[in-house]
């Protein structure tokens with residue numbers, strides 16, 4: 798065990814140091830650059846190619862019928878790993894990974910992005 802004389806300054810230093818955590822949710826930190834949260838889908842840009850669903854590794858992105866006999870993607874956040882592959886694969890930038898990360902919900906299937 799270290800002598801109290803050596804430990805004391807360190808203990809006092811830790812007590813006086815500014816906390817590295819914040820009082821969430823009252824206080825919030827700015828999400829870091831590159832954070833991949835909930836995706837935003839721009840249906841008007843979509844050309845219905847299905848590449849996003851083809852490349853999704855978890856099956857969270859699937860194609861669904863829309864008006865005009867076409868298909869557009871839906872994203873089930875219960876299965877999503879937030880890898881961003883769907884946005885990478887989209888040739889029309891119709892999918893954007895936002896920094897929205899507070900995605901808690903009560904029931905399975907509630908968190909669908911379309």
Ligand code: SF4
Pocket residue numbers: 852853854855856857858872876877878879880881882883884
């Ligand atoms: S972020 Fe990844 S896991 Fe989620 S829908 Fe897109 S490709 Fe699939």
Ligand code: SF4
Pocket residue numbers: 842843844845846847848849850869870886887888889890891892
């Ligand atoms: S990859 Fe892009 S353009 Fe193709 S279906 Fe998905 S969202 Fe639409």
